[in-house]
Amino acid sequence: MTLTARLTVLYTLVSATVLLGLGALVAWSTSAHFVELDRDYLQDKAQLIQRTVDETPDPVELSAKLNDLLNSHHGLFIAISRGDELLFGSKTIIFPNDFDTSGAMNQPKDWVDGELQLRGISTEISKVAGSRDTASSTKPTRLKVALDTQHHAHFMQVLRDQLIVYVLAATLLSGFLGWWAARSGLAPLRIMKERALKVTAHKLDQRMPIEAVPVEMADLASSLNTMLERLELDFSKLTDFSSDIAHELRTPISNLLTQTQVSLSQGRDPDTYREILASNAEEFQRLARMVSDMLFLAKTDHGIQLPNRENVALEDEVVSLLDFYDAVAEEKQVRMQLVGSATVAGDRLMIRRAVSNLLSNALRHAHHGTDVELIIDSQHDGISLCVMNTGDQINASDLPRLFDRFYRVDKARSHTSPDGTGLGLAITKSIMLAHGGSALASSTSGSVRFCLKFPYRPAVL
Known part of the structure; x- marks a missing residue:
């Protein structure tokens, strides 16, 4: 599934869950409200019947009043009984056997009698005046009041149907809105995709629109x-x-x-x-x-590991190289001097090669009769070895690329020496990166400086 489809389905499921929960809450709250209303109504009628019984000692008159009450309240059913004897009431409905205990005043009982859906309560009342003295006269007199709740059931059915239609419609609408929101929200990704498709080997200048995305x-x-x-x-x-x-x-x-x-x-x-x-x-x-x-x-x-890591005395390596290049320096009448000393941790042959590259480069480009200085200095951020020679100044635009492969300041690529391959400085930079250091170049009027920066490393034991 696409990301848009996943977000749409997730949003639709969440919306449906929320709507179903809300619909169930509305239906339950409405049903509970009807139960409370019916309970209050039944309790009120039970109290009215109790007063009528207390105020009417004549059984005939009492029966007439109760009939008038039933006739004036459609859907109301009354039964007054003592034990198994029915003292008053209609036999059109049948109260459940456990109604005397389950249909208490505070908690109505629901049941079905034929096509009627009933809800009723049961309570004990005072003895009905003029009732016959039978074997069950010692038993308490109970009043059972029931109400037909067919109109409530019909209302609840209509409400449930409406809630179902509303939940379905709202879920569909939420799904559509979720799809629209996901598609609109992911529009920047499509823009980035179109930009990415335009990138080719000959067109790498395409960039993503940072300002136009969230x-x-x-x-x-x-x-x-x-x-x-x-x-x-x-x-x-x-x-x-x-x-x-x-x-x-x-x-x-x-x-x-x-x-x-x-x-x-x-x-x-x-x-x-x-x-x-x-x-x-x-x-x-x-x-x-x-x-x-x-x-x-x-x-x-691809990254190289140092073949042998040891303590290297820079001044010793430089002195050995000065002896090696002494003939070249004497031929160009160049004087070489070393100042300072320090010890670094690294591979001796690789460090020697890096210094040799800088020294040969300095001798190749130094003017006749000038000096080449090698300065070893311990600084707060590491140890540096700098090679300085007097020669033609290098343009500032060329300095950052001096360590690139085959790069030469001379655009005509004229070789002042057959020994140069254009890779010496690039190799020097790679060696320094392998040692965790760096190689830098600077040029001022009549002076060129190349420096190797070694980080402080613990001595090799």
């Missing part, structure tokens, strides 16, 4: 918009990544293909073939590094 659905619309924004961003990154990887792979493959075709076009001496093979080997190494880096990044997309 407050209860605003959070859902906002969450869907956030999801669509993430999808649009991720799809854009994936598209750029596909374009970038095609471009990055095209260059070495084109070089390999060109050199191979040229070498095959005519015979060469062994030294020439060695040079071509050496050149091809460099391109193969570049392709191998690129594929390895891409595989590492693919793993980080």
